[in-house]
Amino acid sequence: xxxSPKLAVLAVISAAAIALSGCGxxxxxxxxxxGTKTKKIAVLLYSQSFEFMVALGxxxxxKAKELGVxxxxxxxxxxxxxxxxxxxxxxxxxxxxIVLSPNNSAExxxxxxxxHDAGKxxxxxxxxxxxxxxxxxxxxxxxxxxxLGAEALAKLMGNKGTVLEYQGAKGAYHAILRGKxxxxxxxxxxxxxxxxxxxxWTADNALSLTVDNFTADSSINGLFSxxxxxxxxxxxxxxxxxxxxxxxxxxxxxxxxxxxxxxxLDRIRNGIQDATMDQNPFEMGALALQAxxxxxxxxxxxxxxxxxxKLITKENVDDPTLWGNIFKD
Amino acid sequence: MQPQTATGSAGxxxxxxxxxxxxxxxxxxxxxxxxxxxxxxxxxxxxxxGVLLTFLSPVFLTTVNLVNLLYQCTILGVxxxxxxxxxxxxxxxxxxxxxAALSSVLSMGVIVxxxxxxxxxxxxxLVVGAGVGAVNGLMVTKLxxxxxxxxxATLSAGSGIxxxxxxxxxxxPVPKVLTDMVSAKIAGIPLLIPAVLVLAFLAHLVLTRTTxxxxxxxxxxxxxxxxLAGIRVDRVTMNAYIVAGLSAGMAGLLLTxxxxxxxxxxxxxxxxxxxxxxxxxxxxxxxxxxxxxxxLLGVLLIAMVSNAVNLLGIPSSYDRIVQxxxxxxxxxxxxYRYKYVQKNLSRKRKIGPPPSKDPNGTRTQHxxxxxxxxxxxxx
Numbered sequence: 001x002x003x004s005p006k007l008a009v010l011a012v013i014s015a016a017a018i019a020l021s022g023c024g025x026x027x028x029x030x031x032x033x034x035g036t037k038t039k040k041i042a043v044l045l046y047s048q049s050f051e052f053m054v055a056l057g058x059x060x061x062x063k064a065k066e067l068g069v070x071x072x073x074x075x076x077x078x079x080x081x082x083x084x085x086x087x088x089x090x091x092x093x094x095x096x097x098i099v100l101s102p103n104n105s106a107e108x109x110x111x112x113x114x115x116h117d118a119g120k121x122x123x124x125x126x127x128x129x130x131x132x133x134x135x136x137x138x139x140x141x142x143x144x145x146x147x148l149g150a151e152a153l154a155k156l157m158g159n160k161g162t163v164l165e166y167q168g169a170k171g172a173y174h175a176i177l178r179g180k181x182x183x184x185x186x187x188x189x190x191x192x193x194x195x196x197x198x199x200x201w202t203a204d205n206a207l208s209l210t211v212d213n214f215t216a217d218s219s220i221n222g223l224f225s226x227x228x229x230x231x232x233x234x235x236x237x238x239x240x241x242x243x244x245x246x247x248x249x250x251x252x253x254x255x256x257x258x259x260x261x262x263x264x265l266d267r268i269r270n271g272i273q274d275a276t277m278d279q280n281p282f283e284m285g286a287l288a289l290q291a292x293x294x295x296x297x298x299x300x301x302x303x304x305x306x307x308x309x310k311l312i313t314k315e316n317v318d319d320p321t322l323w324g325n326i327f328k329d
Numbered sequence: 330m331q332p333q334t335a336t337g338s339a340g341x342x343x344x345x346x347x348x349x350x351x352x353x354x355x356x357x358x359x360x361x362x363x364x365x366x367x368x369x370x371x372x373x374x375x376x377x378x379g380v381l382l383t384f385l386s387p388v389f390l391t392t393v394n395l396v397n398l399l400y401q402c403t404i405l406g407v408x409x410x411x412x413x414x415x416x417x418x419x420x421x422x423x424x425x426x427x428x429a430a431l432s433s434v435l436s437m438g439v440i441v442x443x444x445x446x447x448x449x450x451x452x453x454x455l456v457v458g459a460g461v462g463a464v465n466g467l468m469v470t471k472l473x474x475x476x477x478x479x480x481x482a483t484l485s486a487g488s489g490i491x492x493x494x495x496x497x498x499x500x501x502p503v504p505k506v507l508t509d510m511v512s513a514k515i516a517g518i519p520l521l522i523p524a525v526l527v528l529a530f531l532a533h534l535v536l537t538r539t540t541x542x543x544x545x546x547x548x549x550x551x552x553x554x555x556x557l558a559g560i561r562v563d564r565v566t567m568n569a570y571i572v573a574g575l576s577a578g579m580a581g582l583l584l585t586x587x588x589x590x591x592x593x594x595x596x597x598x599x600x601x602x603x604x605x606x607x608x609x610x611x612x613x614x615x616x617x618x619x620x621x622x623x624x625l626l627g628v629l630l631i632a633m634v635s636n637a638v639n640l641l642g643i644p645s646s647y648d649r650i651v652q653x654x655x656x657x658x659x660x661x662x663x664x665y666r667y668k669y670v671q672k673n674l675s676r677k678r679k680i681g682p683p684p685s686k687d688p689n690g691t692r693t694q695h696x697x698x699x700x701x702x703x704x705x706x707x708x
Contacts, residue, residue, distance in 0.1 A: 049594060051498040170646065198644065202597070203588045211397045212639030215388050232499075232588045239512055240400060240519070241393070263499050263590065327498075 039069040039097070039296055041289065042090035044083055046103035046127070048075040050229070051261050052281050053101070055327050056126065059285025060099065067293055071099075080107035087111045091118045097292045100134070102127045105173045109133065121295045125288035127173040132303060136291040138284055141306045142174050142258075145277040146181025148311050149256045151188075152275045153222050156254035160191035161221035164213050166199040166206050166234065168226040175201075178226045178258055195220070203233030210237025221253060228257040228264035228276055235272055247271040247314070260312055265324040268317045275313045280323045283307055370662065371611060371626045378633055386640045394636070396518055402632045403521045404583050406625060408596075408603040409610070410532045411576025413624045414569040416607050417536070419549040419616025420469060420476035422570060425577035425603055427487035428461045429596030432581030434491045437500040437591025447504040451582055458578015459571050461487055466570035470563040484600070491593035500591030511586030521583070533621040545569060549616025605656045606631050630655060 043060050045053050057073050064071040072090070076083035080103045090098060091114065098115055102108035105127050112133050115122045123136040153163060165182060168175030179196070186192055195213065199205040206225065210233065214220055225231050234255060238244040245252040248271065257264055260278035267273035284307050294301045312322060319325065382389040408425055415422045436454030439445045461483055468479035513520040536542035544565045547555040556562050577596070584595040610627030612619025634655055638648040 049492055049497045051496075054497045195642070197639075197642070198646075202594070203592075204584075207588070208401050208635055209639055211401065212394075212636055215391070215394045215397060216386065216640045216642070229594075232590055232592075236512075236587050236589060241397070261499075263501060266501070 039293065040095045041069055041071050041097050041099060041292055041296075042086075042095045043071050043073045043099045043101075043289070044076060044086050044090070045073060045101045046076050046083065047078040049078070051327060052259055052279075053126075055323055056101065056281035056285040058327075059282035060289045061285075062282070063286035063289045067289065069289070069293060071289070076103050078103060080104045083108060084111045084114075087114055091115065091120065096120065097296050098122045099125055099288050099292050101125045102129055102173075104171075105130055121292065123288050123292040123295065123301075125284060128304070135295050136288075136301045137304045138288040138291060139304070139306055140279040140284060141309050142177035143181035143184075145258050145279065145309045146178040146183075147185035148181075148277055148309065149178075149224055149258060149275070150182045150185025152311055152313075153224055153254055153256045154186060154189045154192060156256070156274055157192065157222040159189050162193045162195060162217065162219045163222040163224055164209070164220050165194055165196045166209060166223070166225040166230050167196055169200045170198055172201075175226055182224060192222070193219075199225075199230050199233075201227060201229060203230055203236075206230035206233030207237040207240075208233075210234050211240055214241050214243060223253060223255045225255070225257045228259040228261040231255065231257045231264060231267065231273055235267070244272075247274055260322055260324045262324040262327050265312070265317050265322065268312065268314055271314075275311055277309045278312050278322050278324075279309050280307060282323055282326065371609070371623060371630070374658075375626055375630055375633070378630065378637075382633070382637050382640070385637070389636075389640060394640070396522075398629075398632055398636050399522045400519050401636065402625075402628050403519070403525045404580050404587070405599070405602065405606060405632065406525045406628045407528065407576050407580040407583060408599060409606045409624045409628050410529055410621060411573035412603050412607045413532070413610075413612055413619060413621060414536075414545060414572045415476070416604070416612050416614060417545045417549045417616060417619055418566050418569045419552070420566065420569065421604065421614070422462075422465060422480045422573045422577075423477065423600045423604070424461060424465060424480040424483040424487055425573060425580075426596040426599040427484045427491065428458055428574055428577035429581030429584060429599070430491040430593050431461065431487045432457045432578040433585040433595040434495045434500060434591045434593050436582060437503060437585060438494060440504055441500050441502070441591070447506045450504070451507065454582045454585075455575060455578045458581065459575045461577070462571040462574020463567070465574065466567035469570065470566050488593065488597075495591065495593045497593060501589065503585055503589050503591065507582065507586040508589055511583055529621050529625055536621060541565065541568065546617050549618070551617070602631060605652075609656060611662075 041064070043057065045057055047053055048057065060071060060073065072095070074086050074090075076086060083100075083103050087098065087100070097120055100108065100111070100115075100122050102111075102124055108129055109131070112122055112124075112129050116133075121135040123138065124134040125138045126140065128134075128137050128139050157163070163186065165179070167179055183194070186194055195217065197209050197213065199209055210223075214237075223234060225234060235244070238253065243251075243253055255273045257273060257276040258279070260276050260280075264273060264276045268276065287305060287307065291301045291305070312319075316322075379389075388394050408429070412422060412425060432454040435457050436450040439453045440447055440450035465476075465480050465483055468474045468482070469476050472479075474482075511521060534542075536545065544555070544560045547558065547560055548562050548565050552562055555565075581595055585591055588595070606627040607619070607624050608614060608627070609630055610619065610623035610625070612623060631652070634652050635648065637643070638651065643651070
């Protein structure tokens, strides 16, 4: 009497084991069915908590289907050490190559070395590893985005006044380059003063910075945000202090972001935000996977490819090729 | 070692206003200075900090800035009110940030993706919050998992569900009712400020004027004693987690309205700030001691630090140093106060007659360690 439940459990376990091994066998068969070995590429994204990264992952997957390679997309949840262990795990599982979107440029240097020690290649995407040690890199022209943003904003401000710059997290690759481009761009307009504040990429920080900085300095007449996510907080802060006049009104405060997220496009349509910069994650993901596949095929791949950016304003906001419009559907 | 304090001991739970008052009296008599350093001391710290800021920034003491300051307190305040209940029981809830995110994402999911009326969505947010709280409560009471680990589990799972459901994106558009509710103003003052004060007052009443409220202090002060006094410890604890979850759900809705999106990032990482605010407010992490008034002051102090940093243009890295120093000071104050009260208790034990002989019905309870515990002092 006592053994029968145990037997039942055993039976269930062995059934499950058989089922599982069956699964494994079938997928392995798929891999070898077309004669040549399917390339296995690990795609290690630093965080799936941004629409941009989700779209980049989508771009990679779509391209993988087109190229007929097998990709495993993993999320490091914004943690460099998680990403390092993902690299180790994937190497142990015998992937052919890795597409890496580094969580932090400097912290992932050992990760890249690990990949090289294992005799594999790596293509970085979005952020760049210092010292050009990756085999190939695909990045967005962050500096140009900052510069274009500065020029657009200066025009909206009539080339004079004070800009509040909402900076991304200190030391982050994107924040450094966007900030650099913006600073260079705004230098062409000596009538404009810049107040730079670290908003750490989050909307909530941007909200309190907006409210408090307008209180501290009433001369602010232009806003530049290092990404579009923070603009949510800026908009809420502006309405809190009654500075939320729409685009076109005399007392409107010009507001420019970067990224071109779906929400930013909506805000531009609704006259809340003036402009943003498109950076196409689908294109970036596809380019990175292509680069890695080319590396595996022994082709020559440029060390660094920059994807271009363009200014999005009310005039071109409905352009169907903008990633923010594609992502929505 | 279960830390015990005069206020935390299992008082006679009768539901009358009496016990609250007598406990307050006993506390002030036991530790006049300690009490001053407690709730009043924090008020002094807040005022001194305010005076300092008035000198440092010409705009600090303007109506506009003070309104902004209170406005920035509101959502943190809602989180902190709920957290006070849990910490008073001697527990902790680190899942509130992810509960807010879950509430934000699922309420907007119901409204935007399922085309339900806004009211249904808002209700969903609250139910989700209470539900997560109930899960926390069950893990802590029925399974006996330590509160930190139990709520760490829901923190992780809740945030995961929020990201999975929303694909990491924002769910929009937020119905106008909600954004209007959050940004409504009367005579230039955001309605949210008095609303949160009313909420705080209600919580204060529950904690001081109801059997349930007094039971929370009893459970937090000494669980065994509370059990012996016939308090249903599990139910009281469970309800405290539900209150914390509900307030986190509410805060999630407010964040949704304020930042105009159902976002899995709503409330991200706020749990430690919330706990800091409650503890700075004088609620002991050991449980059984603290109040809503202190929590509000704690929230105000944290908001003032952030306001100061913004007004003075202090780089954000220093912001965190300042916050660290403030938390350290408050925690040191807590330990000091605790030791002070203990010292008084032991001195009283040496000098005073056994309280069990007191004719006014004061009881002595023996805990596992055999230490006699006075419950209230003779009037």
